[in-house]
Amino acid sequence: MSTMAGLMSLVIGALLLGLPGRYAARIPGLRAWGCALLMYALGTASYLLNHVLPTGLATMPGNALVMFGFALLMAGSRRFLGCPKAPGPMLWLCCISLGVIAFFQFVVPDYRVRISVFTGTLAFIALAHLRLLLRHGQGWASRFMAGVLGCLSLVMGVRGVLTWWVDRPDMHIYMPSSVQGAYVASYAFAVLLLGVGVLFMATERVRVEFEHMATHDGLTHALTRRSWMSRAEAALADPGRPLVAVLMLDLDHFKRINDAQGHQAGDRVLATLARVMADALPPGAALGRYGGEEFVILLEGHAAAQALEVAERLRQAVQARALGCTVSIGLALAGPTQSPQTPLDALIQRADRALYRAKGQGRNQVQQAGPAERDAAPSPLQAAPQSRP
Numbered sequence: 001m002s003t004m005a006g007l008m009s010l011v012i013g014a015l016l017l018g019l020p021g022r023y024a025a026r027i028p029g030l031r032a033w034g035c036a037l038l039m040y041a042l043g044t045a046s047y048l049l050n051h052v053l054p055t056g057l058a059t060m061p062g063n064a065l066v067m068f069g070f071a072l073l074m075a076g077s078r079r080f081l082g083c084p085k086a087p088g089p090m091l092w093l094c095c096i097s098l099g100v101i102a103f104f105q106f107v108v109p110d111y112r113v114r115i116s117v118f119t120g121t122l123a124f125i126a127l128a129h130l131r132l133l134l135r136h137g138q139g140w141a142s143r144f145m146a147g148v149l150g151c152l153s154l155v156m157g158v159r160g161v162l163t164w165w166v167d168r169p170d171m172h173i174y175m176p177s178s179v180q181g182a183y184v185a186s187y188a189f190a191v192l193l194l195g196v197g198v199l200f201m202a203t204e205r206v207r208v209e210f211e212h213m214a215t216h217d218g219l220t221h222a223l224t225r226r227s228w229m230s231r232a233e234a235a236l237a238d239p240g241r242p243l244v245a246v247l248m249l250d251l252d253h254f255k256r257i258n259d260a261q262g263h264q265a266g267d268r269v270l271a272t273l274a275r276v277m278a279d280a281l282p283p284g285a286a287l288g289r290y291g292g293e294e295f296v297i298l299l300e301g302h303a304a305a306q307a308l309e310v311a312e313r314l315r316q317a318v319q320a321r322a323l324g325c326t327v328s329i330g331l332a333l334a335g336p337t338q339s340p341q342t343p344l345d346a347l348i349q350r351a352d353r354a355l356y357r358a359k360g361q362g363r364n365q366v367q368q369a370g371p372a373e374r375d376a377a378p379s380p381l382q383a384a385p386q387s388r389p
C-alpha cells in the first residue's frame, strides 16, 4: 500500500511540476506541491534502505523526507491561497522533531517516543494545514483536502497514543505488527488522497480562471457584454425580482485622449475607470463592458432615488480621480413596457436615451429616463450611432 502510494505520489508530483509549462497563467504553489509529493515518494523509497543499511540509518532519511514533504505541501497551499506567511515555524518543528527522533534512535533507543514524536509532528502540520484551508480555501476541492487532512491527523494522533499500549521500547518499524500495518495502510491511503486533492485544487483553479476569462473583459475585468446581458435577463425574468435598474455610462470626449496620448494611454484610462467604478459600486451590482468606452451596470433592489444616488456617486468618483475625462450616465428603471422588444432591450434602450440626453445637456451628469424616453420613440443611437452631441 505504501509503495503504491509512493508511486502515485511520484506520478502526481511529476504532473504538478509539468503543469506550469503547459498552462500559461501562473498558479502559485504548484512547484511546492509537486516537490512535496516527490519528497514523499523518495521518503517511501528510502525506508526500503533497511536491506542495505542498519535500521536506524535507513529510517532517518525517510522520516526527514516525509516530514519536510508535509511542511512543503502546506507551504504550497499557502502560496496557492495567497497567504504570505513564511513556512519557517514548520521547518523548525521538523528539525527539532528529527533531532529528538535521532536522540531516541541512537542515544536512548525508545521506539514509542520515536513513533509519538513522528506522528505528533505530522498530526500538528496536518491540523495547521487543515486550519489554513478552512480559513482561506474556497470550493469543493479545498474542502476535500481539508477532510483528508482531518482524517490523516486523526490516524496520526491515534497511532501516537496507541504506541504506549501496544509497542515496546526496543521495537522498530520493520517489525510486523497489526497496529503498525493498519497505521501504514491508512496513512499511505491518506497521502494518496492528498495527492489527488492538490490535483483537484489545481484543476479547479484552472477551470475557475478559464471561466473568468470567458465571462470577463480582458482589459477592464468588467463582465463581457454577453455575460452581463444573461445576468440582467435572469434578474428581469425572476418573478420575485426586486427593483431592477440599468445605468449606461459613456466616457466624455474619450477620443481626445486616444488622439492626444495614444491608444495605450486610452486603454489604461479604461482599466482605471473600471476599477474606480467597481470600488464605488454597492455589493451585488454587476458592471459590464457594453462596447468600446461604454459600460452598463445592473442594480437590483434599488428604488429610483437610491439608483440615482449610486449613479451620482460613480460620476463623482470618476471626476475625483482626474483621469482626463468624465462620464455621462443614463439611468432607467424596469417597469411595464408596451415595447415589442424584450424587457431587457427596452430597458437598455431607455437608459441609452437618457444617456444621450446627458450628453446633449453638457456631459458629466446623470439623467434618468422619464416620459421623454417612451418605448415608442426612436433611439437616437439607433438613428445615428456615431453622432452623440
Ligand SMILES: Nc1nc2c(ncn2[C@@H]2O[C@H](COP(=O)(O)OP(=O)(O)OP(=O)(O)O)[C@@H](O)[C@H]2O)c(=O)[nH]1
Residues within 6 Å of the ligand: 250, 251, 252, 253, 254, 255, 256, 258, 262, 263, 264, 265, 266, 267, 270, 291, 292, 293, 359, 363, 386, 388, 389
Ligand atoms: N484606447 C481604446 N480606445 C477605445 C476602445 N474602444 C473604443 N475606443 C475609442 O473610444 C473613442 C470613442 O469616440 P467617440 O464615439 O467619438 O466618443 P467620445 O470621444 O468619447 O465623445 P462623446 O462620447 O461624444 O463624449 C474612439 O476613439 C474609439 O477608438 C478601447 O478598447 N481602447
